[in-house]
Amino acid sequence: MITTLAIMALGAIVLGAALGYASIRFKVEGDPLVEKIEAILPQTQCGQCGYPGCKPYAAAISAGEADINLCPPGGMDGVRKLADLLGREVKPLEAEEKPKQVAIIDEQTCIGCTLCIQACPVDAIVGAAKQMHTVVEPLCTGCELCVKPCPVECIHMLPINENLDNWKWKYPVIEIRRAA
Amino acid sequence: MLQRLFGFKGGVKPQTHKAPSVQEPIAQAPLPARLYVPLHQSIGGAPTPRVEAGEDVLKGQLIGGADGWVSAAVHAPTSGRVVAIVDHVAAHPSGLPTLSVVIEPDGRDEWIARTPLDHRSLPPERVRELLRDAGVVGLGGAAFPSHAKLTAARSVPMEDLVINGAECEPYMTCDDMLMRERAEEIVRGIAIFRDLLGARRVLIGIEDNKPEAVAAMQAAVCGLAEDYEVVAVPTRYPAGGAKQLIRVLTGKEVPASKRSTELAVQCFNVATVYTAYRALAHGEPVVSRIVTLTGNVERPRNWEVRLGTPLGDLVALGRPKADTSRYLMGGPMMGFALPSLEAPVVKATNCIIAAAPTTFPASPPEMPCIRCGACAEVCPHELQPFELYWFARARNFGKTQEYYLFDCIECGCCSYVCPSHIPLVQYFRFAKSEIWAREREKNAADAAKARFELRNAREEREKAEKAERLARTAAARPAEKKPAPASAETVAGQPAAVPVDAAPAAPAVDAEAVKKATIVAAMERARAQREAAQPRNTEQLSREQQQEIAAIEARRARVAGDPPGTRTTRPGSAPPPAETGDS
């Protein structure tokens, strides 16, 4: 009896020590759930969700403060993925889903005030004071944050059209309809 | 010919329909009124235009330079004038436009200066470059730049070079005719590829329904006293798929995740070999290709067509019958319906089929999958198309990848046999392009996140720097209020010329001292500001970089007239107050 207890107690101590050690040694930095949520968000950093960037929104979702349907650039696809990850209900998007866009600066009108550079969260605009500014299109996430600050309203958002590089094979719809 | 053949699983035996188009020899297609040469005709980087509108070009002149290593140049198919460089509809299922050089031929068809070269006298690197700049790409339909396939894996010595003349796709006969008529040039061209890869054995695989081509190739190999083996492989679709042919001839199975060179084998199409030979031995870049025009036409045959010829012009040569409803590019198994006949012939155009409702009836409606397994039986890659279909249809793309979606070569065998007429390949193409699009989006999102974080870090740093600067200025300010002696403290650590000068004057003219102190304080502020504007990112420099900077500083100091080392401040910062304080 005593030996059994002793063995059990010893086991408990050894395993407890191992677990304690592991929890310190293999401590997970940061919140893994926030990171997973953030990986789903489109990283547009536009603030349309009402939070100052994708990470804060991810933190708010993980804390249960925010709904999962607030990110318009992520679209319904994003909502579905978040619902999957968090085991929540899929909800329709709060705002309208827009096609992907890119900002274009009318270079004739630009007065070089640099306000748009300060607004762009991903440094997608180049230019210098009193010089013409331009958008580096591949880097632009289409967040529209640069549109409002421009004092001469020379920034426009253009939808990204389909081209040979981003063309996709379509879901074979016709056949299904015919079958139905 | 004592070659042991291996089999591949699956495959189908559709009717070949090859006979009509091999009745007549290859003919030269006439010059069209205008050529629309797309710049991007191969896989990889889009070539950059090298000509301008209004320029006169000669046949074979470079009009698009290769962009990067995996890319191939584009050349003028005839002599004439570049009318414009505009977006023109592409030979692509989408019918979207692509940047094309529009050339109006002058009818002379005058070549640029051509320099024949012997690949044996050139370093291999140079030969690969030459092939890239001659625009040699896979003419079997994939249009992958050939030079990029011509490097053997470092650790595996090359064993087999497979030359693909199987041409398993129904209707298509362009490779067959090429082998019949130009076998010698093909065999000569094989030597280029063999030498570049260092292959020990060359196997030429031709389906056994082309006895004339087999005989012609064999005669050419004997005539040139080469030791290549010409092997007739059983006719079964898709024996001409690179992976299937490699499997049949060598028994090696190349997985989707590996390059075939890692298994010591590489595969090229006969037409590709032919163009490589013309490019080196005759100095002629790829400006034309052989296209089979067949199906519902009066005169099916093979044409040698200049790249950029509008498909409408080509089709007219065959005199399509009245009930032709659409045209297919590629074969009936892997090809696609052309959205417009304005699209030009490109390097990937191997076959144009005129389709009538009688010969190519619209596919019957899709019925539910009955899980009969017929598709799995014929899949040459031993996939399970019905599972893939199920997940692709449900847009469960993760699962499709678990079922090896990317091993699918889109051969169409599964759709061909499916009793429920499910367009399986369309689902697989859809799933693949969705997955690629997602990958692109994910990469873009990651890059955006990284830039956002960098920007935040930079803003934080700038804020900290500004705060520091403000603190320093605040420390300097009191000097303005108090008379001269106080200013001696603020400029401690600097040559004390100002206080020395100012102190005796203080009792005499107080206003004068205040003024001077103000100037000193302002100078101090300016100095602090300039110091803050010194180069950043200098914390983590390597030893060499630091030495380099020191050397440059020393040189600058010398140029400025001071011997190095005597200047304590960096060039460009405020001059020592000692001098200005006096003035």
Ligand code: SF4
């Ligand atoms: S350029 Fe404008 S729209 Fe594009 S990422 Fe920057 S702020 Fe957003």
Ligand code: SF4
């Ligand atoms: S905000 Fe408008 S005017 Fe100012 S720099 Fe940007 S584009 Fe030019």
Ligand code: SF4
């Ligand atoms: S052949 Fe068609 S019906 Fe049969 S299992 Fe495959 S997909 Fe289903």
Ligand code: SF4
């Ligand atoms: S298309 Fe893909 S899945 Fe279908 S038979 Fe061919 S390789 Fe197999």
